[in-house]
Amino acid sequence: MKDKIAKWTLLVIAFSAVLALLLITFFIFQQGVPLMFKAGLKNFFSTQWSPTHGKFGISSMIVGSLMVTFGALLIGVPLGLSCAIFLTEFSSKTVQKNLKPVIELLAGIPSVVYGFIGIIVLVPFIREHIGGPGFSVLASSIILGIMILPTIVSISYDSLLVVPGTYRAGSLALGATKWQTVTMVLIPAARSGIITSIILGMGRAIGETMAVIMIAGNALKIPHSILDPVRTITSTIALELSYSVGDHRMALFACGTILFIIIIILNIIATKLTRRT
Amino acid sequence: MTRLLLLPIVFLLTLFVDGCSPKKKSSITIAGSTSVQPFIEKLADQFMAKYPGIKIDVQGGGSTAGIQATFNNTCNIGTSSRNLKQNEQELKTFLMCYDGIVIILHKTNPINDLTEEQIRAIFDGTITNWKEVGGKDSKIIPVTREEGSGTRGSFEDLIMEKKVISDACLVQDSNGSVREIIATTPQGIGYISAGLVDERVKAININGISANTENFLSHKYKFMRPFLLLTKDAPTSNVKKFIDYTLSTEAQDILKKYGLISIGIKE
Numbered sequence: 001m002k003d004k005i006a007k008w009t010l011l012v013i014a015f016s017a018v019l020a021l022l023l024i025t026f027f028i029f030q031q032g033v034p035l036m037f038k039a040g041l042k043n044f045f046s047t048q049w050s051p052t053h054g055k056f057g058i059s060s061m062i063v064g065s066l067m068v069t070f071g072a073l074l075i076g077v078p079l080g081l082s083c084a085i086f087l088t089e090f091s092s093k094t095v096q097k098n099l100k101p102v103i104e105l106l107a108g109i110p111s112v113v114y115g116f117i118g119i120i121v122l123v124p125f126i127r128e129h130i131g132g133p134g135f136s137v138l139a140s141s142i143i144l145g146i147m148i149l150p151t152i153v154s155i156s157y158d159s160l161l162v163v164p165g166t167y168r169a170g171s172l173a174l175g176a177t178k179w180q181t182v183t184m185v186l187i188p189a190a191r192s193g194i195i196t197s198i199i200l201g202m203g204r205a206i207g208e209t210m211a212v213i214m215i216a217g218n219a220l221k222i223p224h225s226i227l228d229p230v231r232t233i234t235s236t237i238a239l240e241l242s243y244s245v246g247d248h249r250m251a252l253f254a255c256g257t258i259l260f261i262i263i264i265i266l267n268i269i270a271t272k273l274t275r276r277t
Numbered sequence: 278m279t280r281l282l283l284l285p286i287v288f289l290l291t292l293f294v295d296g297c298s299p300k301k302k303s304s305i306t307i308a309g310s311t312s313v314q315p316f317i318e319k320l321a322d323q324f325m326a327k328y329p330g331i332k333i334d335v336q337g338g339g340s341t342a343g344i345q346a347t348f349n350n351t352c353n354i355g356t357s358s359r360n361l362k363q364n365e366q367e368l369k370t371f372l373m374c375y376d377g378i379v380i381i382l383h384k385t386n387p388i389n390d391l392t393e394e395q396i397r398a399i400f401d402g403t404i405t406n407w408k409e410v411g412g413k414d415s416k417i418i419p420v421t422r423e424e425g426s427g428t429r430g431s432f433e434d435l436i437m438e439k440k441v442i443s444d445a446c447l448v449q450d451s452n453g454s455v456r457e458i459i460a461t462t463p464q465g466i467g468y469i470s471a472g473l474v475d476e477r478v479k480a481i482n483i484n485g486i487s488a489n490t491e492n493f494l495s496h497k498y499k500f501m502r503p504f505l506l507l508t509k510d511a512p513t514s515n516v517k518k519f520i521d522y523t524l525s526t527e528a529q530d531i532l533k534k535y536g537l538i539s540i541g542i543k544e
Contacts (some may be wrong), residue, residue, distance in 0.1 A: 050441070051426055060444075088294035108490065133418045133462065137449055213450070218423075220444035229447055239450045242311075243425035 025260070030064040032257035035250035044254065048088040048275035049172055049220050049236070050249040058233070058255055064137075064200045065232040065262070066221065068216065071141025072148055072205040077198055079145070080152030087153075088160040089182055096157045100157065101138065108149055115214030132227030135217030143211055149203035155200065159193020160186055199270040203263060235260045302331040305515055309343020309356030309428050310453070312376065312470055313504050316532060317356060317523075323531065324522050331515050340427040344368065347507045355507035358427040359434075371506040374525050375538040377471030378431055378500045379488040381478040382455065383463045390482040397433045399466060400441030405462065418456050418466035421446040423444050428452065431502040432468050443492055472536035493538040501538065 011111045023275060046057030083103065087096050118139055127134030163186050171181040187194065203204050209232075218228025237252050237259075244252055309319055321333040338346070340357040342366050348354030361370065367465045380396060382388060391399075391410060396406040400419050408414045421442050422429035432444065447464040449455045460477040472487060474480045479490045483500060492498040512520050520526055529539040 005531075048445070050424060076409040119461075127462070133416075133447065133464070135433075151518075218448035219446055220448070231448070239448065240425050242337070242450075243341065243423070245341050245345060245425075248425055 006024060007196070013036065028142050028253060028256045028260060032253035032255070034221035035247060035254045035255075038247070040253075046260060051240075051251045052258070053248075056247075056251045056254070058236075058258060061219055061231050061233045061236050061255065062224050062258065062262070064216075064230040065234070065259070067137050068140045068144060068212065068230060068232055071137055071226070073202060074139055075145025075149040076201055076205075077107045080149050080201070081156055081194065082159055083149070083153045085159055085182055085186075089178065090184070099176055100154070103153050106146070111147065111208060111211040112214070114143050114147055115211035118211060118215035126227070130227060132225070133217060133229060135206045135229045136227045137216075137223050137230045138226040139218045140232075141226070143215060144205045144208055145165055147208060147211065148204050151201045151204055155192045155197035156190070157193030159190040159197070162193075163189045195270060195274050196210055199267065202211050202266060205268075206232075206259070206263065207234060209238045211240060233262075286366040297373065303330055303515055304334060305519055306334045306336065306352040307354045307356060308336040308338050308346045308352040309507070310340040310504070311337040312358040312427055313500055316374075316443050316472070316535060316537060317505070319531060319535070320523055321519075323344070323528070324519055325341070327522075331518070333395045333519065339425065340430075342370040342427070344475055344507065350509060353508070354512075354519065357505045357507060358502055359430050360503060361505070361507075368507045369511060371508075371520050372540055373506050374506055374529070374532045374540055375493065375501040377488055377493050377498060377538065378428065378435060378467050378502060379384045379471045380466065380476055380483060381459050381474060381480055383459055383465055384477070384479055385462075385463055386412060386479065388481065389479075390431060390475040390485060392484050393436060396470050396483065397438070397440050400437060400446065401440040402445055403519070408521070415464050417466060418462055418464045419443070419446040420462075420465055421448055422455065422468075423448050423450050426450070427502075428468070428470060435502070436468075447452075452515050464529075471538075474536070490536075 035056065039054075044056050045059050047059045048054070048055040048057040049060065056211070058134070087100060122139050122142060123134035123136075126132065126133075126136060126139055128139070167185050167189055168181060171185040176184065195249055210233050213235045216232065216235060218231045218235055219229035220231050221228070223230045233255050237255050240248065296413050307321070314335060325331065325333055332405075334358055336352070340359050342360070343352070343355035343357055346352040348365075348370055355368070361368065380391065384496070388407070388411060395404065395410050399410070399417055400421065404410060405417055407416065407417055422432070429442075448456065449458060449467075452469040452473045454507070455469050456473060456478055459465040459467045471480075471493070474488075474520065482488070483498070486492055488498055488500050495503065506520055506523065508516060508520075533539045
C-alpha cells in the first residue's frame, strides 16, 4: 500500500515537470504566434523593429543572438576543452583536485556580476585600445565565453575521464606520443560528451540575458564588425517587457517563440551529431 | 516513507497559505510611470508618517500600464509621465509637477550648447561625428531608451518631432543606466530626466537655453513633460487626501528639492 502511494506520488511529481514544460510551450506559442500572422511574416522577419509603430522585424536580433553565441563558443570551446584535456591527461592529482572546484565555482557567480565586470573592465578596455564604443559583440562574446567555461570544462572532463584506461595504454604501446593519444584516441572516444558540453554551453550563451544587456549596447542595427554594438533576442524581451502592452507585448512573446525554435533546432542538430558515432 | 512524503505536501500547502493572507484596510495602490515612481515613493513615505492609518503601495510598470490599471480599477491612482492620448481622455487627471528632459554629455566633452536640429540629427543618425557640431574629431555614441519607455516617448514628442531615432543608438532600460554610460563614455550623448542629473555628467544648453530651475519655472526651457496623477472617477476619502497632499506646499517643496518643477501653488 505504502509502495503504491509512493509510486503514484512520485509519478505525479515527475509528470509535473513535464506538464510545466508543456504549459510554458503552449503559453509562449499561444501568445506569440498570432502576432506573427497578424503582422505578416514579411514584416516579422524584416530588420525594422519598432513595435510601438507597427514594425515587428526581428531579423537583426536573430543575427545578434547567433553572432554573440558563436563568438562565445569560439572563445569558450578551445579554452574549455584544453583545460579539460590538461586536467585529465597532463596534470597531477593535486592540481586536478584544486583546479576543478575553482573552475566549477565560476558557474556560481551570478550573471549580473559578469556584466558588471564587463562594464567596469572590458568595455573601457576595448573602447580605448581596440576601438568602437566598447559595448560590442566582442565584449559580449568574451564574457559569455568565460561564462560557459565551467559547463564545457566539467562535462568534457567527465567524459574524458571515463574513456577506458586500456585505450590510453594501447595507444601508447603502439608508439603514439601523449599528444597523438589525446587527439587521435581520447577526443574521438569522448566525442559525444564533448559535443554535449558544447551544446549545453551554447544553450547557456544564447539564453543569457542580464550580462548581455549590460555590455552588448543593445543597438538594433545589424553589426558590421565585432566592435559594433548588438541586440540579442533575450535582451529585447528583458528590456522592453516591463513597458509593453498590446501588440508590443505579443511581439515579445513572438521573440520568445523564435528563441524557443532556435534552441530546439540546435538541440536536434546536437543529438543527431552525437548519435552518428 | 510517509514522513518523506509529508515534505512536498507541506511545501505545496504553504503556497496556498501565502495566497490568502488578509489585506490591510484603507490602503491605496499607486501604479504607473517608473519616472514618477521614485518621487511618489518619497511623498508616500511622508504621507504615511502623517496619516499612520493609511498604507500606500507604490508600483512601477510604465505610464501606459498605469493608465490601463486605472481604467481596470487595479490601482487607485495611476501615474503617467506623458500626456494622455485621445482615447485615454476619460480619466481624471491631476498635474503634479513637470520634469525637464535634459541632454547629457561626458564631463570632458568641450561642447556646452546644441540646437534642437543638431540633437535631432545626432539621434536620427545624420550627424555621426562630434566634429560636425564643433567638437573633437571622434565618433558620436548616442544612447537612447528602449521602445515603450515614457522618457523615450517624451523625447520623441519634444525633440525628435517626426524623425525616427536611429537603430545605431545604444539602448538602455533606465535613466540610471543611460547616465552611467554617458559618465564613462567620452563620446556619448544621452537624454534623461532633469531630476536625475548628477555631477558625473554634464547637462547642456538647448538652443542656448540652459537647463536650470529658473528656466524650468518660467517655461523658457521647452523640453518638459508633465507628471500626472490619474483616477477613474472623482477622487474620494483617502485617495483625495493623498492627491491633495501631493499638491500641497509641503509636497511640492519636496519635489522641488529633487529637481522637479513644481506647478506653483495657489494658496
